[in-house]
Amino acid sequence: MKVLAINGSPKGQFGNTEVILKPFLEGCTEAGAEIEIIYLKDKKIKHCIGCFNCWTKTPGKCIHKDDMEELLEKISKSDIMVYATPLYYYTVTGIMKDFMDRMLPLNNREIVKVGDSYSHPSRLKRGVPVKTVLISNCGFPGEYNFSGLLETFKVMTKGNLAAYILCGQGGILSSVNKNDMLKKMYAPFFSALRSAGKEVVNLGYIEAETQAIIDKEVIDPEIYVKNANRGWK
Numbered sequence: 001m002k003v004l005a006i007n008g009s010p011k012g013q014f015g016n017t018e019v020i021l022k023p024f025l026e027g028c029t030e031a032g033a034e035i036e037i038i039y040l041k042d043k044k045i046k047h048c049i050g051c052f053n054c055w056t057k058t059p060g061k062c063i064h065k066d067d068m069e070e071l072l073e074k075i076s077k078s079d080i081m082v083y084a085t086p087l088y089y090y091t092v093t094g095i096m097k098d099f100m101d102r103m104l105p106l107n108n109r110e111i112v113k114v115g116d117s118y119s120h121p122s123r124l125k126r127g128v129p130v131k132t133v134l135i136s137n138c139g140f141p142g143e144y145n146f147s148g149l150l151e152t153f154k155v156m157t158k159g160n161l162a163a164y165i166l167c168g169q170g171g172i173l174s175s176v177n178k179n180d181m182l183k184k185m186y187a188p189f190f191s192a193l194r195s196a197g198k199e200v201v202n203l204g205y206i207e208a209e210t211q212a213i214i215d216k217e218v219i220d221p222e223i224y225v226k227n228a229n230r231g232w233k
Helices: 015-030 067-076 094-101 143-156 170-178 181-202 210-216 219-228
Strands: 002-007 034-039 080-086 112-114 116-118 133-138 161-168
Touching: 002 015, 015 034, 015 080, 015 133, 015 161, 015 170, 015 181, 034 067, 080 143, 112 133, 116 133, 143 161, 161 181, 181 210
Parallel strands: 002 034, 002 080, 080 133, 133 161
Antiparallel strands: 112 116
């Protein structure tokens, strides 16, 4: 099984998003999956200009000749796609949005109706649809901050989002391994992330017990906010 992880943080492997993504992928590896991580900050991906040549003149091929051509090939061969992005204004980062926009050549131009919904079907011929996992973090407490982002991925995957990991209070993540007390407090969280990776590979979803640990706020929101605000002074 091939897992393609797309890190859309402008900080790449040095951001808080990577702190969450890494143990999740370790769990995927332990379950026997083949892992590849793409850092979008290191790729040249031009904006989609909405010309639709990838549907009309050159079906499946974009007019832009950049790194996205190689990435589309990797997407077509993956079994699990992991979108990892910090929350920027309640959605994905700009570089992640460009990546998502440029996935248009993977779809056919015809509109089809499935149930009560209309969409463009995938041009990829595969027996089992690719599983999608969303991983995100933000500086605020509260999962409600991710509501717009989560809805985007639910719609994009046509209601088949396999799993999501949404971490509020993300501003503290990069400090966890530098502080013994925080390391102890966050140990169950990081253990659950590794379990989540295994479960997605083996089961196709995150079990409820594991999800509950991931969703639980480790630090009291008022204490977190007080310290976060102090950090700006």
